[in-house]
Amino acid sequence: MSEELEALNTPVMRQYLEVKSQHPDGIVFFRMGDFYEMFLDDAKQAAVLLDITLTKRQNQIPMAGIPYHAMEGYIAKLISGGKKVVVCEQTKSDDPKAKIMSREVVRIVTPGTVVEDNLLSGYQNNYLSLFLAEKKFVYLAFADVSTAELVYFYYPASEHEKIKDTIQRFSPKELLYPESSLLPEFPKDSEIILTSLSPSFFPAKETKPIDTVVHVLDAYLQYNYRQHSFKFKAPRLIDESDFLGLDERTVSHLELVENQNNKNHTLFGVLNRCITSPGKRYLRQRILFPTRNPEMIRSHWDKIEILSGSKKERAIIKTSLAEMIDLERVLARFRGGKASPRDFRGIQKSIQAYEGIKSVLDSIGFSFSSLQKGILSFQKQMETRITDEELPVFLGNSPFLKKGYSADYDKASLAKEKGKDWILELEEKEKSNSGLSTLKIRYNKILGYFIEISRGQAKDAPSHFVKKQTLVTGERFTTPELEEMERAILEADEIIEAIEKKEFDFLVSLALENFSDFLHLASEIASLDYHLSLTECKEEFQWICPEIREDGNMILTESRHPVVEAFLPVGERFVPNSIELNPSEDAIAILTGPNMAGKSTYMRQVAIVQILFQMGSYIPAKSASLPIVDRIFTRIGSGDNLTTGESTFYVEMKETAYILSQYTKDSLIIFDxxxxxxxxxxxxxxxxxxxxxxxxxxxxxxxxFATHYHELTELEKGNGIFNLYLDTYEKEGEVLFLKKVKRGKSKQSFGIYVAKLAGIPEVVTSRAKNILSGLESKKREIKIKTEEPSLFGSLLEAPSSSLTQGEERILKKLKGLEINKIPPMEALQILEELNRWSKEKE
Structure with a gap:
């Protein structure tokens, strides 16, 4: 047997290998005393990811370790890197003859199942997803363990793009699927952790799909948390007809919630005035899932109007909101066995803040739910038990219960607090009464507390002293009073721990009994926080309330891009623009204009204003009447998808094909x-x-439809197509981009001027001007040649039967020719052909 195999063939390593064989996809934290150790490949990975030292056990086995008390910080790093962590603790062995500690997996920490604060983002949901193929349909469930949210969709199995889009839109941290299923292909750089599940996670008998979903999620969480069970809110079917559809590309193109260059320069960044974490999550969800229900939109406007007229009350409410804790996630920690004493103080303050907010909102006519009886009863139970002093982080660090609640607890607390003083006072009393100067009260773990007297004075010990031990240097005694005092002091910690744990567990269980009511309370706070944010934006940026149209017409007057406007440099003013679109005459706008003139901003602002409208927000415009749209599609920007070998053009065509196959008459489409x-x-x-x-x-x-192909402006002859352009002002070689959209078509692209602004060397831009000038002159030369009656007139008038093949080819190019609309390179080719033909005829 090799040295490495010998090193592995020890009781501890056999124990480790057994655990690892059951959890091959996780990094095992193997408890050994005050450390969690990792071995073999786990140790190598951890050393790199956690920046810890890689050593060797018995000079053979790679090993790395972390202190047990610092576990959560290290787990956070591994989870953020997409790893799973298997926590294996030491336990007492049932076998009294066992030579080593037993060990047991107590928790599997995965990116989709965490509830700890330091492993979560405050304003983003942490979704665990389930992909379930059932006959002709695919069910997608998205569960946030930290907030108890559970929603699901179902699609025909053939809807691959919609399935993939929905998954990417929710951005789950972890996706579960049956090991027998085939998943959609995700980009290789996707951060979603894929976890296949064996049949043991699924119900033994056939059930309804949603019941299967709930069963699988419950089973997976039970598997990960072992001794703790979770329950979700009632599963909610998401009907896509209820929401404005935004595919993953549109969310990215419009920079609704993320911006690669600046995380604050997003629609979320502008709207986020929320004070609470539930409010921030609610805002993010409303951005990604705007409604298509006109009554819901109007209800949002009504709330904004009430809050807008109550500035003084808003200030009071915001102060109270700052007292609120993240109740959804606190309750999730309770379910996962991660409750802290200080959570109860947070709940107390939140309930008090809620009552204050309710009172203020009632005074201004803003509908807000009353606290349920169960929560009020829970509040009284906390007030009865919990100390008014600062609560400990962990039970036992400082008092948890208030004085007067329990006589036994008070007595034990007094013994713990005053025990040393009692001992000193007893020592002084016995020394004074006995007159023995060498009398001392001491303590050790074997004898406990005892009175020690020197050998010379021991014979004079009082009669109530009971001998405990004789030493060379003296005698040790005890007394009934000392024994009673000792019992009170030594039992104090045990009594305190037992009483505190009992009351703590009672409060945790009582909180969970009122779980649904607490979640409703949190949702009320989230909604209020959301409407306060929209009100703040409405007032700061002077947004207006639009009208809802039912005829499909879109009329935006002097609208603005909310994100661009919010982050303009001091002194700059955003140039507003208008647009009218309708399903008949003016349905398709062909937008031309130079680069940097503002085409992309203009198109994006139309889409973003529509999203704000369907979120129930006021909007940045002078006036607006808007229809409710079912989907917003965008095809903006370009880039290779190198991970799948797809070129820029292929990606562009793939996205365009998706739009053309999915849009309806009620959609809004942005092509760039x-x-x-x-x-x-x-x-x-x-x-x-x-x-x-x-x-x-x-x-x-x-x-x-924004384009540099000026030829497309010729389509403005009917079929609902019309032209728009970004205006410019040119003088003495300088160009001013006015960023004003007008009806009509642009004169030129000013590409060379933009290149100059970008820093292209002057020698290059000057040469480009000469080339462009030469190409444009070729157009003029064609015009002159085609007007020469001596040569070309006869050709244009000749019957086709008399023409040669070459003459017929030239004729086709000349007929209907509009010189000013020919691209320069095409003009050059026509001219060369005309010249060749002319020489042949001569």
Whole structure:
């Protein structure tokens, strides 16, 4: 046997290997005394991820360790890196002859099942997802263990893109699936942890899909938490017809909740004036899931209107909100056995704050639920028991219960607090009464408390002294009073611990009995916080309340981009713009204009204002009447998907194909530069065909199509297509981008000027101007040549039967030719062909 195998063949390592074999996908924290040790590959991974020292056990086995009391900090690092942690603790062995401690897995910590504060983001949900294929349908469930939320969707199994979009939109930390199922393909750089489940996690008998979902989630949490059970809110089916559909690309393109360059420069960043964590989570959900229910939109506006007229009351409410703790997550910790004494003080303050908020809201006519009887009863139970002093982080660190609640607790607390004083006082009393100067009261773990007197004075010990031990140097005694005092002092900690634990567990169980009422309380606070945030934005940025239209028309007057406007440099003013779209005459806007003129901002602001509207928010505009749309699609930006070998153009076409297959007459579509990823003629042809395709329907989807293909402006001859452009002002070689959208088409792209602004060397931009000038002159030369009657007139008038093949080819190019609309490179090719043909004829 090799030295390495010998090192593994020890009782402890066999124990470790057994645990590891049952949990091959997790890093095992193996408790050994005051440390959690990791071995073999786990140790190698942990050393890198946790920046700890890699050593060796018996000079053979890779090993790394962390102090047990610092476990949560290290787990946080591993979880954020997408790892699972298996916590294996020492336990008492049932075998009295056992030579080593027994060990047992007490918790499996995974990214989707954490409830600890330091492992969670305050304002983001931490979703655990379940993918379940049932016959012709796929069920997707999203559970947040830390808030008890459970929602689910179902789709036809063929809807691969919708399934993938929904998963990516929720961004679950962990996705569960039956080991027999095939999952959608995710990008290789996806941070979602995929966990396959064996049949043991599923119900033995066939059940309804939603019952199967709940069973699987419960079983998985029971497996991870071992001794603790969880329960969710009632599962809620998400009907997509209730919400404005935003696919993952649209959420990313519009930078609704994330921005790679600046995390605050998002719609969430602008709207987030929330004080509470539930409020922040509620805001994020409303951004990602705006409603399609007009009555719900109006109810949001009503609340904003009430709060807007109550500035003084808002200030009082915000002060009270600052006292609220994250009740959803506190209750989740209770369910996971992670309750802390200080949580109860937080709950007390939250209940008191809620009552104060309720009183203020009642005075201004804002509907707000009353506290349920169970919560009020729980509050009284806490007031009866819990000390008014600062509560400890852990039981036993300082008093948890108030004086007067329990006579036994008070007596034990007094003994713990005054025990040393009692001993000193007894020593002084006995020394004074006996006159023995060497009398001392001492303590050791074997004898406990005892009176020690020197050998010379021991013979004079009082009669009530009972001998305990004789030493060379003296005698040790006890007394009935000392024994009673000793019993009170030594039993104090045990009595305190037992009473505190009993009352603590009672309060935890009572809180969980009122679980649903607490969750309702938290949802009321989240909703209020949300409406306060929208009110603050409405007043700070002077937003207005739009009107709801039922005819599909969109009329935005002087609208603004809320994020761009919020972060403008001091002194700059956002240039507002208007738009009118309707399902008939003006459904598809072809938007032209130079780069940097503001096309992307304009298109995005139309989409974002629509989202704000369907969130029930006021909006940045002078006036607005808007329809409710079912989906917003965006095709903006470009980039290779290197992980799947997809080129820029392929990604562009794939996203475009998805839009063209999914949109309806009630959708809003934003296209930016579709077709630019390929050759000019290919791209122009594709863009042209897409616009024609969109224009065929009636009613038509509301569309903004930004492009540099000026030829597309010729489509403004009917079928609901019209032109918009970004205005510019040019003088003495300088260009001012006015950022004002007007009806019509732009004159030119100013690409060379933009290149100059970007820092392209002047020698390059000057050469580019000369090339452009030469190409444009070729257009003029074509015009002159086509107007020469001596040569070309006869060709244009000649019957087709008399033409040669070459003449027919040229004729096709000349007929209907509009010189100013020909791209420069195409003009050059036509000119060369004309010149060749002219020389041949001569």
């Amino acid at each position: 530069e579709v077709g630019r990823g390929t050759s000019t003629y290919d791209g122009l042809s594709i863009a042209w065909a897409i616009i024609e395709f969109l224009s065929k329907d009636f009613p038509r989807a509301k569309t903004i």
